[in-house]
Amino acid sequence: MKWYCIPERYDCIDAHNHVWGTPNNGPLNVEQTKQLLYSADCLGIRKLCVSYPITKPGVTVESMRYVNDIVVEAMKMSDRLIGFCFVDAALGQAAVDEVKRCVVENGMAGIKMYHQQFLEDDVQAPVMELAAELGVPVLMHAGKCTDPATMASQPYLSNASNFLKAVKKFPKTTFIQGHIGGGGDWEWNLRILEEMDSDNYFIDISGSVIDAGIVRRTVNAVGIDHVLFATDCSMEEGVGKVQAADLTEDEYMKLFSGNMKRIFARRRV
């Protein structure tokens, strides 16, 4: 092992993580959030981008606001937690208003989307245009799942081909493709991404899948300037698979924080 804890010089940012509420729409799960911060301490992760996505269809204005209020609570609990605002663009103006509330009024740093719609669908346009105007990234849950159960339960799950379409359709918006290791045929995604040629495209390495070579091959496919460190709650998996990639010092610096700081610098509000 090179290190059991990511060295401070990398100023590590986890680009994709989560906080959760307590049952029955209760307040922030403080104990779980403390556990997350403890784990980050163990592994040398300085800051974490957190969201609370609704993972099923049927998002309402109320449920969308509730999950984002939980993220605001988390941001108040620790300044190491950087909020991402969950929205379902199908809610139209309410989704746009929610982005403004979360990003402009409450200081969140990005937008989180799940698989309620494909990334490039027309319905996404108002949110994508606002994200571009505000200069904040859109992080979307993604994967190329090949098992019948996941394909049935996530029919609008975006994969790399949806990101290729989205960067063309919304050329001023910054995108983060969620978790190359989040489950699914990651090699398929990487073969598609060999065609990606956009400064506005990034991919994070999070997820529980730690297949040999996954990070190195992601870097080879899209270039180190487009890869972000992240865990999506799979903490040791995230740190361990980066070590397995045997990156150079310059590559570590970009992956652990340099690329994410470049995204944050695009903010206009």
Next chain:
Amino acid sequence: MLFDINTAVGHWPFRQIPNQTLPELRRYLVSQGIGGAAVSSTNAVFYKNTQDGNLEIARELEDYDGFFVGVATLNPLYAAWERDLETCAKLGFRALRMLPKYHAYEWSAPEAQAMIAKAGELEMPILVPHELVNYRQRHHLEPEKPLNFNEFLKVAEANPNTNFIYMETGVKPDGNYPKNLYFEMSRYRSSYGDVLATLVKNVGADHVLFGTGSPFKAAEPAILKLHTSKLFGDELELISSENAKRLLKL
């Protein structure tokens, strides 16, 4: 010393995997600070006559001064499995791997029960992977689902004279599990929520084994998990290597 209960060698047809040979795998494991490993044949997952895969690695294992310990992979629906298991035991294999999803039998099938009983007689623990690779990235020729843990558990409970090591799993760390059931730890969370420590607290440090899943998976996460687990001293020793040595009679 770290002893890895979960490694394999041979060709995997659905994805290019590094370190597929014994020399490469040994070099890789040693580079990670791992001092020994139980190894099974990936070829035997796909050969109809699985014993050919076992014999391939048996011939090579002699060259490694005890670094590797052989794990036989057999299919209870195939001809001569009982003789094959006895042959493997004589050749020095110390455990059996069963793969109901890949070899297309029900875990509760009579043939499987016969093989489980025979392994018990030979005092060979049975390694049972929940899955070999994550099912969400399956090739269309691979199983659609992982093994059902509850079905597995019933069989483990019904065969108290055979030891089982359940691998590649993150099943509940706080269940009431039978004493002949052991857990390989590579897929348990560790520092986030103290899940690995909770598993150890509930099933006992003598029932958890270090494993990496190499060469399919990177070894580093499993090593990190041990490091961040809040486990020390005797408990850490048991998990790192002593449990494997005891179960494999090394």
